[in-house]
Amino acid sequence: MxxxxxxxxxxxxxxxxxxxxxxxxxxxxxxxxxxxxxxxxxxxxxxxxxxxxxxxxxxxxxxxxxxxxxxxxPEKLSLAERWVSARRVMWEHSLDGLNAYLDQTKAEDEK
Amino acid sequence: MxxxxxxxxxxxxxxxxxxxxxxxxxxxxxxxxxxxxxxxxxxxxxxxxxxxxxxxxxxxxxxxxxxxxxxxxPEKLSLAERWVSARRVMWEHSLDGLNAYLDQTKAEDEK
DNA sequence: TTTATTGTTAAGCATGTACTTAAGTATTCC
DNA sequence: GGAATACTTAAGTACATGCTTAACAATAAA
Missing domain, CATH: 1.10.10.10 (Winged helix-like DNA-binding domain superfamily/Winged helix DNA-binding domain)
Incomplete structure (x- = not known):
């Protein structure tokens, strides 16, 4: 529906x-x-x-x-954008996302 | 497909x-x-x-x-996010979007 | 080793999506 | 008025989507 x-x-x-x-x-x-x-x-x-x-x-x-x-x-366009953005940010603040962030930081240090 | x-x-x-x-x-x-x-x-x-x-x-x-x-x-999540974001920004830089921005600014001035 | 848990596959059905061509309507141009 | 333009509606077809129940693993627990 x-x-x-x-x-x-x-x-x-x-x-x-x-x-x-x-x-x-x-x-x-x-x-x-x-x-x-x-x-x-x-x-x-x-x-x-x-x-x-x-x-x-x-x-x-x-x-x-x-x-x-x-x-x-563009209002609805930003509605969709904000939904995705908010979830990605939430993930980044989770333990899983934090680990991914740390791995990425480490990888960049080794460059 | x-x-x-x-x-x-x-x-x-x-x-x-x-x-x-x-x-x-x-x-x-x-x-x-x-x-x-x-x-x-x-x-x-x-x-x-x-x-x-x-x-x-x-x-x-x-x-x-x-x-x-x-x-x-989250990589694909941000892929979708970026597509929408880029188009919204493009629109904001267009004449149409510029006018909408100006209208909004004017409306906020009148508050 | 029987039983419960966790997931997977198969078959089937109802509805929705993405088109097509053909025909029709409303405006504008000559 | 008659022809061209710009869309609109209708009818039909093919395929995809979102479920269902029933049956079937595979693993873990008692």
Whole structure:
């Protein structure tokens, strides 16, 4: 059912086509056709990917005339980022992570 | 086909059961049964999730006797983190992101 | 050596995902 | 008005995902 926001955000980012769309949109807004150009698929398929991105809250779009313009909404992007970051930091503060850190420090001393 | 490492990492993190397993493992290593306790599903289902996490490189495990011990491998975790972070930063440096930043700054001035 | 524990494999099922082509709608241009 | 553009919807197909229960190791404990 994908209720959770994180579920949707991570699931959206799991697809290379959708990541490519995000990569394009971080540069600036784009139309649906512009997003579709580099992608090896039909326009309806791109629409579906766009819908997934919008549903995850990563992208918003607005239609003016016959053109739909899409842009990044970076809040959800940072939501996903913060989840991963917080867990990595937690791990680093655990005994396991501490040992890994010490091993790494030791390895660097021996260089 | 999920060839890409990022595909697998994001897809693995898109499931709440798997994120719960990661949350448990950042505290320290755990057995399969320990990971299964809080999860509302059968042990074989947990095994499948574990396999997905291992396949994504987020988790490693080793069997000693009849017990399999699992632990986090934070390298792939930071791989996903860095992808998101880099895109957010790129967006912030774009005209769109710059405007959002300025709007936010203005809003905070008015507080 | 029987029994309990811990994990693994197999088979099956229901649902979701990622497309496709074809047809349709709404705008804009000529 | 008629044609081109930019998307949108519908219908259908193929494959992947997320479980289940049942049966089967392998190891450890009594």
């Amino acid at each position: 994908l209720n959770n926001k994180l579920d949707k955000a991570f699931a959206a980012l799991a697809d290379p086509a959708r990541r490519a769309m995000v990569e394009r949109l971080v540069i600036g807004p784009a139309t649906v056709s512009e997003l579709a150009v580099p992608l090896p698929m039909s326009l309806p398929a791109v629409m579906l990917h766009l819908k997934v991105l919008e549903d995850a809250g990563l992208v918003t779009s607005r239609k003016e005339g016959r053109v739909r313009t899409c842009r990044i909404d | 999920l060839n890409n490492k990022l595909d697998k990492a994001f897809a693995a993190l898109a499931d709440p059961a798997r994120r719960a397993m990661v949350e448990r493992l950042v505290i320290g290593p755990a057995t399969v049964s320990e990971l299964a306790v809080p999860l509302p599903m059968s042990l074989p289902a947990v095994m499948l999730h574990l396999k997905v996490l291992e396949d994504a490189g987020l988790v490693t495990s080793r069997k000693e006797g009849r017990v399999r011990t699992c632990r986090i491998d």
